[in-house]
Amino acid sequence: MNTTQSDPPRKRGRPRNLEPSQEYRDRLENIVRVAADVFQAHGYEAGSLDDVAAAMGLRKASLYYYVKRKSDLLRLVFERAITVALTEVETLAHLANPRERLAALIRHQALLVTRDPALFAVFFDQRAGLEHADLADVGHKEHLYLRQFILAVEAAMADGSIPPGDPRLVAxxxxxxxxxxxxxxxxxRDSPEAFAxxxxxxxxx
Amino acid sequence: MNTTQSDPPRKRGRPRNLEPSQEYRDRLENIVRVAADVFQAHGYEAGSLDDVAAAMGLRKASLYYYVKRKSDLLRLVFERAITVALTEVETLAHLANPRERLAALIRHQALLVTRDPALFAVFFDQRAGLEHADLADVGHKEHLYLRQFILAVEAAMADGSIPPGDPRLVAxxxxxxxxxxxxxxxxxRDSPEAFAxxxxxxxxx
Known part of the structure; x- marks a missing residue:
């Protein structure tokens, strides 16, 4: 990532036309994890890029290499939460047996939240800090997520695994x-697996 | 409530040694309801006594007759939520049939929240605004509330109404x-009764 005298001038940050390196992605993932902790502990309004940099032992300039504004960081926290959640649910949607499919979705969701309560505390409670377009994107993905639960509930009702009812309310x-x-x-004190x-x-x- | 020249001087607010009148209690209940709406819409930090007074068409001085500080208002919102919740649960705890008792607790909790989502949005999400002693009081009452659910779950497990497991996790x-x-x-769109x-x-x- 070092630039030399002979490089053309470019904006700071990672090169636009290259895949980010594994090191870059690992560091960014770590930043997002720490940001979730900071926003969960202090709230989004009170938390700052300085807090995130300090918690990671980074200079703020180094953090700027990855994120420019606090709202970028919040967006990344939300993206991480909903992407992990939705990707897995869409994979499990292919399970043919309705009972197994619903069981897998419940287990997925229980493990997801209990294994990373700080991430989901931000995801569930700090939505007011998101920019409008990011909020719309999260809402859309949550709708897709709920939809998979509704479809699984409908199938489990049809095969008698759960009592009949309004699938949306049950989901x-x-x-x-x-x-x-x-x-x-x-x-x-508690085990994610036992809760699932x-x-x-x-x-x- | 009018004072005359011959009354001894006293602090503003309702007399300390008298039961509050029905009118006073009705007005205070209304203030608490509006405060919950304001704190839910704007968040506790951003909401103000001015917002509450404006939403009620009251002068701020009139509101001061009932509450002196914003934190009083938040405490009253929390007291209202947990008192309504706990009183009913402790009554239902006397139901002898385990299946009926657990059904009644579930129905109570479902109706409680869906009939007043603004009140419970504040109760569940705005806890950071509470003073330390008030927070401890809410925590204590929530513990009693959870305890009633655990006891009902244990009884329903014992009579086979629900599968065996850790009663605390199930509750x-x-x-x-x-x-x-x-x-x-x-x-x-949704009916509280249908959800219950x-x-x-x-x-x-």
Whole structure:
């Protein structure tokens, strides 16, 4: 990444036409993780790029190499949360057995949130800090996420795995059962796997 | 409430040694309801006593008759939410039939949140604004609330109404299923009763 006298002048930051290096991606992922912790601890308004740099032992100039504004960082935190969530749900959607599919979705969602409560505390509670276009993008992806749960619930109702009802209400109840864990789950005391098993056993008898 | 020349001097506000009048209590309840709306719409930090007074068509001086500081208003919002919730749960705890008792608790919690999502949005998300002693008081009452759910879950496990498991995890799953509704429930589209029925049917087969 070093520039020499003979390089053409360019803006700071990573070159636009190159794939980011593995080192770059690892560092950025680490920044996003620390940003989630900072925003969760202080709130988005009170948290700052300085806090993130300090928590990583970076100079602020080094952080600027990756992100220019605090709102970039919030967008990256949201992107990480919804991308991880949605990618896995869309893979699980291919499971043919309705009972197995719904069980897999419940387990996925329970593990997702309990393994990274700080990330999801920001995702669920700090939405007011997002720029308008980013908010719309998150809303769209959440809609796709809910849609996969509704389809899985419909299939599980059709094969008698769960009682009949309004699939949208049932899907929201299931998402709530698991999402709410960011409010109370304590990794020092509770096991993500035990909680995932509990939720699956409660919904699928 | 009018004072005359012959009254002894006293601080403004309602007399300390008298029961508040029905009118006073009604007005205060209305203030708390509007404060919940204001804090939910703007957040606690950004919301102000001026916003609450304006939303009620009151002069700020009239509002001061009831509350002196914004943190009083937040405390009253929290007190209202947890008192309504806990009083009903402690009444339902006397139901002898475990299945009926758990169904009643689930229905209570689902209706509570979906009938007043603004109040519970503040209760669940604006805790950082509470003074230390008020926070401890809310935490204590929430513990009592969770305790009633755990006892009801234990009884429902013992009589086979729900699958065996860790009662604390199951109780938190059930509370999450219902509480989460403050994030998505839309009273223009969804019925609190239909959602309560959905949650009961999902947990108690």
């Amino acid at each position: 929201n109840a299931i998402i709530g059962m698991t999402s709410w864990s960011y409010k109370w789950f304590d990794a020092r 098993d509990t939720c699956v056993a409660l919904v699928l008898r | 938190n799953a059930i509370i999450g299923m219902t509480s989460w509704s403050y994030k998505w429930f839309d009273a223009r 029925d959905t949650c009961v049917a999902l947990v108690l087969r």
